[in-house]
Amino acid sequence: MHPQRKKRLTLILFLVVGVGSAVGLLMYSLSQNINLFQTPTQIANGEVPIGRTIRAGGLVVDGSVVRAEEGLGVTFKVTDGVASVPIFYDGILPDLFREGQGIVALGQLDEAGVLQASEVLAKHDENYMPPEVQEALEKAHQAGKANLEAAAGY
């Protein structure tokens, strides 16, 4: 083979193998590092394995916020209108955290069914609803309607 071509071929092979393995590794590690959003209904139905890092969110239930005597620990519930899930967080809550507000928490479910949150996010805009929470509410609303209709014998 012409040395110039040989060089070019090596380069191309090198590139193809390099890019291929890079993409493969990227995709694999990506699939290991995603945090799925789960609605309170999904959690209540036991669809979420214990110990796996997930994002969960909904509206903070009125009157559910309980603070620890010592330190910054706080427990509250979030709901999508059908089910609710308790969340424990030890740290500074965001400015816009309050009852009735849509929030998203990142954490793992423990044996007792409490989400141990490492991060709680609320948006810097009172009119803003996290899109996940919006969708969860709508889904739960539709499911609720379907259940009602089924119960009514449609």
Add this chain to the structure above:
Amino acid sequence: MNAEVAMMVPEFGQLALIIALVLAAMQVVIPLVGVQSGREWLMAYARPLAAGQAVFLMVSLLALTYAFVTDDFSVVYVATNSNTQLPTPYKISAVWGAHEGSLLLWVTMLGAWGLAVAWFSRTLPLDMVARVLSIMGMVSVGFILFTVHTSNPFERHLPSAPLEGADLNPLLQDFGLIVHPPTLYMGYVGLSVAFAFALAALMSGRLDAAWARWSRPWTTAAWVFLTLGIALGSWWAYYELGWGGWWFWDPVENASLMPWLVATALMHSLAVTEKRGLFKSWTVLLAIFAFSLSLLGTFLVRSGVLTSVHAFASDPDRGVFILALLGICVGGSLLLYAIKAPTVASVGRYQWVSRESALLVNNLLLLVSAFAILLGTLYPLVHDFMGLGKLSVGAAWFNTMFVPLSVLLALVMGIGSMSRWKSDAFSRLGQELKWACLAAILLGAAVPLLASGEWNWQVVMGMSVSFWLIGATLVDVWKKSRGQLARIPKLGVSFHGMVLAHVGVAISIIGVTMVSNYSLEKAVKIAPGESTELGSYRFEFAEAGHIEGPNYVSDATRFKVWRDDKLMEVLTAEKRRYNASGQIMTEAAIDVSLFRDVYVSMGEELPDGAWGMRLQVKPYMRWVWLGAIFMSIGGLLAVMDKRYRARQHKRAAAPAAKEAVA
């Protein structure tokens, strides 16, 4: 101005915007027809049209600013983003505080870049100017149309205008917002110049060293703005969001980092194209990618497709429009590339060990980093779009991707700037760099032992590559000046630019390494009079009180920061409540110094007068941004190199087609 005329200023703004649109459309067509038919008098329209477009866009932006400053709440955009209580500087920055205005700023900057090209291209062949400005005109038409059609900032609330505005998001009432978006946009939009040059060169078939030389200062200028814009964004998030984080791998941050990485690759690839006539099609492709990623960034931020702290605007119609623009731009330019690139041959050879190879490897590393970030940013969107559910990609993933690639990049950078064009030998490089290498490893290994007494691989890695990069750069300076200090100033502005920029990268890596590994953080419940320790610092809660600002009231806490029983600083953190919107904002109190930041921010009020407080000590925080400042100054020096202008004069005198397709 009489009152009736003053009332019509928004209409004048709207009119100016539409005139700019028409001028932009003319700027697309007339010069291009001139090029096709070889009529110089038609090509000559490019410059005045670009200037006219820029002037009318500026008039339009000024009209909007006027509406803000005079509290004209009959304009919907003003009513939703301003308030009579808002201090005037923030009224001005509110112009680009939300979607419509920031787009107007975007197109105005595009116009300004066009004006700059028209102005500084006196030495460029006329047909090139015509093509470049015509392509920039196309981008203008797309985005002005987008602004007028979907996001008109001059729309009115008539006949019943509100008496008071809804206020600017408090998060944005800050110095950072005055400077961050314009700087970043200048960078984004500036890449359109490199893009236009690349496409113009493709169209003409003159993909040569002259093209690379014309393109270089523009690309570097845009890169400087991008660098500063990203650093400003990071700095703003750090002090304004109250978490003390300076990079979140938030999609909006990623949107700015991706074009930066590709623009960095482009700058270096352009150097090879100019000096050696190589990598031509690669360079063109990078120019297309860089600008496409800028547009993608605009799409991500402005379409509201993201779940992100920056997602202020959300309107799907707009998303579709920008997506279409993005599609036309990327598709069109890649099509042109596919047709024209095969006719471009790169002459010249190089060996595996050479500066060309080192730059190619760096290009690939930069591109892989950008690609990884792209993947991580778009994956959740695709996943959601396919109905598989919402998810997020954790910061840990971005770190595992980006950190090793950056380490490799820094390693090759040290070799790259030292190595020779065409062919070099590892033995020579080894000979010259071995001491720098050894010193870097030893110093790097010493850092964790000195800092905490504990071994830490990440710190050794980060510090060693930084020392290596600085060491190799210094060796380079030493060799090129042949060991004589007096020669150093004579090495050329561009060379000094490169040295500064590379040292800047090392400074940033040092900052990132130290602050990521040795930051101390603590969230505590604390009452006035109490103290708490963090590392060698003691935080004493001195008092709690109230502060009245111009358009907010705040709870404030005052902390005395002690170290070894010496009072270091008194810090006053605030929690503001903005009157107009009732929104709450945390204002962190930061004691800044070169080697560490002390960061105090307020959480919520707890029973018995106690507060939840977030206390942090962040070593070398400033270095992260200091590095970016070094890089920017380096870039600026490279732009100012007289070489670009002097040679252009020579070339303009000779027939420009001389160097046609090498």
